[in-house]
Amino acid sequence: MSIDIKKLVLDALKPREISIAELSKAICQIDGVDNVSINVVETDIKTETIRMVIQGNSICYEEVAKVLAENSTALKSVDEIAVSKKITPKIG
Amino acid sequence: MNSFDGALAILGVVMGAYITGRADAQLIINSGVGLAVATGISGFVGAFLSEKAERSRKIKEIEESIMMDIKDSIIYRASKFVTYALALVDGISPAVTISLTLAPFIFHRAYPAVLPLQYAMAAAIVINLSTLALLGVYLGKIASANRLKYSLLTVAMGLTIVAILFLTGAGV
Numbered sequence: 001m002s003i004d005i006k007k008l009v010l011d012a013l014k015p016r017e018i019s020i021a022e023l024s025k026a027i028c029q030i031d032g033v034d035n036v037s038i039n040v041v042e043t044d045i046k047t048e049t050i051r052m053v054i055q056g057n058s059i060c061y062e063e064v065a066k067v068l069a070e071n072s073t074a075l076k077s078v079d080e081i082a083v084s085k086k087i088t089p090k091i092g
Numbered sequence: 093m094n095s096f097d098g099a100l101a102i103l104g105v106v107m108g109a110y111i112t113g114r115a116d117a118q119l120i121i122n123s124g125v126g127l128a129v130a131t132g133i134s135g136f137v138g139a140f141l142s143e144k145a146e147r148s149r150k151i152k153e154i155e156e157s158i159m160m161d162i163k164d165s166i167i168y169r170a171s172k173f174v175t176y177a178l179a180l181v182d183g184i185s186p187a188v189t190i191s192l193t194l195a196p197f198i199f200h201r202a203y204p205a206v207l208p209l210q211y212a213m214a215a216a217i218v219i220n221l222s223t224l225a226l227l228g229v230y231l232g233k234i235a236s237a238n239r240l241k242y243s244l245l246t247v248a249m250g251l252t253i254v255a256i257l258f259l260t261g262a263g264v
Contacts, residue, residue: 015154017167046157072167074160 001087004032004058009080011041012050014073020050026067032058051079094135096227096246098186101127102193103220103253110213111261117197117209124194128187136183143175189227193220217254224250 014023024036033056042049050073054064068075105123109115151171155162162168193216200212207215228246232239 013158015158015167017154044157046153069160069162070165072154072158072160072162072165074158 001085003083003085005061005081005083006055006059007080007082008054008059008061008064008078010052010054011076011079012052012068012073013047013076014050014071016046016048018071018073023071023073026071027054027064030060030063030067032056032060094131094182095185095189098128098131099189099193099220099223099227100249100253101131102190103217103250104257106193106213106216106220107254107257111257115209115213117200117212120197121194121201124190128190131186132183135186136179139182140175140179143178147171147175189223192223195219221247221250
């Protein structure tokens with residue numbers, strides 16, 4: 001049996017120097033991530049508050065947090081999560 | 093800009109040697125090498141310290157704005173790399189322009205019959221002013237301004253040095 005994260009909705013704060021195109025591509029490169037969409041919710045002089053929707057077969061939360069840190073993006077909250085359980089039938 | 097400094101400084105050395113009337117190619121070469129080392133180190137250290145200060149301030153501003161340490165981030169690594177790269181370019185660039193001006197003297201040392209000292213001196217000044225003109229064109233290009241105007245301005249700087257040294261040299 002395995003439990004996989006299928007969807008994550010994150011609220012984050014990033015400097016304006018980091019583009020959402022580069023950030024979304026960096027997240028999409030993570031194994032298990034299939035789709036990434038980013039919305040800019042609020043724009044400040046130096047920062048942007050973004051809402052990210054990450055979908056995939058088996059999203060590794062730690063890996064997503066690592067990529068966000070590498071891209072100078074502070075994770076404010078996890079607003080939504082969807083997980084699913086897969087039961088592997090026993091043979092014999 | 094350090095290549096501009098190097099070009100003007102070596103022009104000063106060459107003209108200074110010329111107006112003494114007892115110019116020696118080896119002396120000019122040695123002075124030029126000394127100048128290249130000094131301006132190179134000065135350029136490297138100056139650019140490194142100013143870039144480091146400027147970029148550290150920028151990193152601190154980002155850290156404060158997102159309330160997070162970004163020492164492991166791409167921005168931090170890129171900032172560190174650019175600081176070293178710019179310092180290295182600033183350190184090497186005067187040596188390049190100085191070497192170009194010294195080239196006729198090096199050639200004269202190797203083949204004095206082919207290129208007499210007076211011709212080497214003239215060639216060095218022409219090369220130096222041409223280097224200044226090219227630097228002017230480049231400055232004009234990055235400033236998206238009139239390249240000819242910038243080029244004339246940088247050459248005028250070189251000619252000003254020549255004129256001042258001639259005038260003051262005549263009085264010595």
